[in-house]
Amino acid sequence: MRGVNDNPQPGYGGPFLPSALSLFLPSLVILSGYGLALAGLVVAGRGDGALARLCIVVLALGGPFLIAHATLRFFTxxxxxxxxxxxxxRGFPSSEAQDIPYRLIDRVAVRRGLAGRISGGGALVVTLLGGRRIVVGDLKHPHQARAAIVRQMPDEARPAPDSPETKPEPSRPFASAR
Incomplete structure (x- = not known):
């Protein structure tokens, strides 16, 4: 599908890229938590105990792996x-890319959890006619990606305008939590 006549053109939308905040935030929270726990243990005079050693191991070994995983996902x-x-x-660790003709797409939806609401990112869920679902997580602008995909779908396959999937993204991340 990625032939000479199928290159991305202006006006089609994309490429839609991942959100750095949603990818690196979990790593930063974990490393900060263990760092604060280690600092608390050192201040309390327990910096030489088993719990402090566990914090050091997680910071020394787990930290680089978490950051490397987030970096690989960001670039893929x-x-x-x-x-x-x-x-x-879908990004690392998946090594295969998918070329999906629009006529095979049944539905396109956006899922956003708490982390997605905080970071402004979300997951794009594409359901094919056979029922197979392909999920690309941690996108920076998933609603824009969904709108661009729906514009390219055949007229008979497009969702109805009053479909809950076509609601615009709120301008504030926590607006829908009220």
Whole structure:
């Protein structure tokens, strides 16, 4: 599907890239938690105990792996809306990309959890006609990606305008939590 005549063109949308905040925030929270626990143990005079050693091991070994995983995902997650097909790469550790013709797409939805609401990111869920679901998580602008995909879908496959999936994204991250 990625032929000479199928290159991304202006106006189609994308490439839609991942949100750095949603990828690195969990690593930062974990490392900060263990760092604060270690600092608390040192201040309390327990810096030489087993719990302090556990914190040091997590910070020394787990920290670089968490950051490396987030970095690899940041550089491999992609969604490109092309004239005839949707290009999706779920990111590391998945090594395969998907080229999906628009006629095979049944539904497109956006999922946002608490972390997505905080960071402004979300997951793009594409359901194919056979029922298979492909999820690309941690996208920076998932609602814009969904809108660009729906514009390219055949008219008979587009969701109705009053569908709950077509609601615009709130301008504030916590607006829908009220």
């Amino acid at each position: 997650i992609r969604v490109a809306v092309m004239p005839r097909a949707l290009y999706m790469h």
